[in-house]
Amino acid sequence: MDTTAHGPEAATPASGPWPIRLTDVTVRYPNGVVGLRGVSLAIEAGEMVSVVGLSGSGKSTLVRTVNGLVPVTSGTVQVGPYRVDQLRGRRLRHVRGSIGMIFQGFNLADRASVYHNVLVGRFSHTPTWKTLLGLTSREDREMVMSALDSVGMLEKVWGRAGALSGGQKQRVAIARALSQEPQVMLADEPVASLDPPTAHAVMSDLRRVNTERDLTVLVNLHLMDLARQYTTRMIGLRDGELVYDGPASSATDADFEAIYGRPIQTRDTLGQ
Amino acid sequence: MTVSQLSVPTRPRTWPRVAVVVGVIVAITVLTTLPALGGVNIDLGAIARNWGNGSERIGKLFPPDPSILPRTWKPLLETLEMALVGTAIAALLALPLSQWAARPTNPSRSRIVVRGVLNVIRAVPDLVYATILVAMVGVGALPGVITLVLFDLGIVVKLVSEAIDSADASYMEAGRAAGGTQTQINRVTAQPQTWPVFASQVLYSLELNVRISSILGLVGAGGLGRLIDEVRGFYRYGALSMIIIEILVVVIAIEIASNVLRKRLR
Numbered sequence: 355m356d357t358t359a360h361g362p363e364a365a366t367p368a369s370g371p372w373p374i375r376l377t378d379v380t381v382r383y384p385n386g387v388v389g390l391r392g393v394s395l396a397i398e399a400g401e402m403v404s405v406v407g408l409s410g411s412g413k414s415t416l417v418r419t420v421n422g423l424v425p426v427t428s429g430t431v432q433v434g435p436y437r438v439d440q441l442r443g444r445r446l447r448h449v450r451g452s453i454g455m456i457f458q459g460f461n462l463a464d465r466a467s468v469y470h471n472v473l474v475g476r477f478s479h480t481p482t483w484k485t486l487l488g489l490t491s492r493e494d495r496e497m498v499m500s501a502l503d504s505v506g507m508l509e510k511v512w513g514r515a516g517a518l519s520g521g522q523k524q525r526v527a528i529a530r531a532l533s534q535e536p537q538v539m540l541a542d543e544p545v546a547s548l549d550p551p552t553a554h555a556v557m558s559d560l561r562r563v564n565t566e567r568d569l570t571v572l573v574n575l576h577l578m579d580l581a582r583q584y585t586t587r588m589i590g591l592r593d594g595e596l597v598y599d600g601p602a603s604s605a606t607d608a609d610f611e612a613i614y615g616r617p618i619q620t621r622d623t624l625g626q
Numbered sequence: 627m628t629v630s631q632l633s634v635p636t637r638p639r640t641w642p643r644v645a646v647v648v649g650v651i652v653a654i655t656v657l658t659t660l661p662a663l664g665g666v667n668i669d670l671g672a673i674a675r676n677w678g679n680g681s682e683r684i685g686k687l688f689p690p691d692p693s694i695l696p697r698t699w700k701p702l703l704e705t706l707e708m709a710l711v712g713t714a715i716a717a718l719l720a721l722p723l724s725q726w727a728a729r730p731t732n733p734s735r736s737r738i739v740v741r742g743v744l745n746v747i748r749a750v751p752d753l754v755y756a757t758i759l760v761a762m763v764g765v766g767a768l769p770g771v772i773t774l775v776l777f778d779l780g781i782v783v784k785l786v787s788e789a790i791d792s793a794d795a796s797y798m799e800a801g802r803a804a805g806g807t808q809t810q811i812n813r814v815t816a817q818p819q820t821w822p823v824f825a826s827q828v829l830y831s832l833e834l835n836v837r838i839s840s841i842l843g844l845v846g847a848g849g850l851g852r853l854i855d856e857v858r859g860f861y862r863y864g865a866l867s868m869i870i871i872e873i874l875v876v877v878i879a880i881e882i883a884s885n886v887l888r889k890r891l892r
C-alpha cells in the first residue's frame with residue numbers, strides 16, 4: 355500500500371473493493387465547530403461497517419472525509435490507492451467516481467427524469483463537453499439501465515424523480531451510485547427518512563451490494579438494531595471522537611449506552 | 627365548550643408597534659413635503675389650472691379613426707417580429723447566464739462579475755439603449771431588437787438566478803460526490819430543475835416586449851412607434867386612439883396565450 359500512496363499515477367485503479375484508512379483525522383469547520391477529533395480507523399476491503407452515534411456526533415463528517423466532500427484539517431485519508439486528503443480538482447473528481455454515495459434526503463433532482471438522475475453517476479467517466487451537448491454513449495446508457503434494473507426501478511426510468519415514493523427515491527439514488535461502478539459505497543443515514551418496512555428493504559439492498567458486487571460499505575446509522583442486523587462491524591462516535599470499534603452483532607446495550615452517552619430509549623431502535 | 631371555559635393566553639399588546647408605524651409614516655410625510663427640507667414640489671393647483679388643455683385632447687381621441695388600420699399592419703407585424711426575435715435571443719443567452727449568476731450553480735467568484743455586469747445592463751433605461759443604438763447601427767428594427775435583448779436579459783437573468791439561489795439544491799451534493807464537474811451538474815440536473823421558472827420568465831418578457839417595442843419607434847427603432855409619432859405630429863388623435871386600441875388587443879391576446887402556457891408548465 356505504501357508504494358501506491360503517492361498519487362493516481364502510481365496506481366492502476368484496480369477493480370474489487372478498496373480499503374479505507376483514516377489516520378489521526380481532525381476536521382474543524384470554518385465556523386469553529388469541530389466535526390472529528392483525532393479519529394484513526396482501518397476498514398478492510400469488502401467490509402460492511404456501520405457508523406453509530408447521535409446526531410451531531412460527527413457521523414456525517416466522517417463519511418464525507420472519505421470522498422473529500424469535507425476537507426480534513428489534519429491527518430490522512432487513504433482510500434484504495436489514493437490519498438484523498440491530498441487531492442483536489444480533476445484528480446479528486448476522478449477518485450470520487452469510484453466512491454458511490456447515498457444520502458438521507460435522497461438528493462435527487464425532482465423535476466429531472468429518473469434516467470437523468472442516474473446518469474449523474476456516469477459524470478466522472480464522461481468528458482464535460484459531451485455532457486454539455488447531451489451526448490450519451492451506448493455503454494453509459496446500458497449501465498444506467500442495468501443499475502436501475504438491479505434495484506427494481508427500470509420501469510420508472512422515464513418518469514420524474516419527484517413523482518416517486520421515498521423508498522423508490524432511495525432505490526434510484528442507489529442505482530445512481532451503482533452506475534458509477536464504484537469500489538466503495540458510502541451511505542449517510544440512508545433510511546432515516548423512510549418507514550420501517552422500506553427501511554429494512556433499503557438496508558437489505560445495501561447488504562446485497564456489499565456481498566454480490568463486493569463493495570466496501572460504510573453506512574451511518576443512529577438506530578442500534580439496524581446496525582446489529584445488517585453490518586458486521588460497528589464504529590461508535592461521540593462528540594467527534596471514536597469511542598467504539600468492534601463487532602456489530604455482539605454489541606451490548608451497554609456498548610450503545612456508552613456511545614450515546616445516555617440510557618437506551620425506545621426511539622433508538624426501528625423495530626420490524 | 628364555550629370560549630369562556632378555554633384558558634386563552636392574554637393577547638400581546640400591539641400598540642407600541644402601531645405607534646412606531648404611524649410615527650414613521652408621519653415622519654416620511656413631513657420630510658418629503660416641507661420645502662425647507664428639500665421636499666418634492668408637487669403643486670396640486672396645476673391640475674385644476676391645466677385640466678382644460680388635457681381634457682380637450684382626450685376628447686379629440688374620440689371617435690377612433692379606423693381608416694388608419696390598413697397602414698398599421700406592416701408596422702404591427704414588425705413590432706411583433708422584434709418582440710419575438712428579441713425574446714428568443716435573450717432566452718438563449720439567459721440560460722447559461724442565469725446559472726453563472728446563481729450561487730448553487732456557480733460557487734466561484736466569477737458569479738460576482740456576471741451579476742455586476744447585469745446590474746449595469748438593467749440600470750440603463752430601454753429608451754436610452756434605443757437612442758444610442760439607432761445612432762450606432764442605423765434606423766430600423768435592428769436597434770429595437772438589440773434593445774429588447776438587453777432589457778430581457780436584465781429581467782430574466784435576475785429573476786431566474788434568484789429562483790435558483792432560493793431553491794433547494796441538495797442534488798448538487800450528489801453530483802459532486804459522483805465526481806461531476808459543475809458544468810455537468812448544471813446541464814443534467816440544475817437545468818431541468820429550473821426549467822419551469824425559466825420558461826415562465828421568458829414568456830413574461832415576451833409580454834413586456836410587445837408593449838415596449840411599440841414605443842421604441844419614437845426614437846427610430848422600428849415598429850409601431852414610428853407610426854404613433856407620425857400621427858401625433860399631424861394631430862390625428864382619432865388615428866392615435868385606434869392604434870392604442872390595436873396595441874391593447876394584441877397585448878391582451880399575448881397575455882392570455884402566455885397565461886395558458888404558464889399554467890401548463892406547473
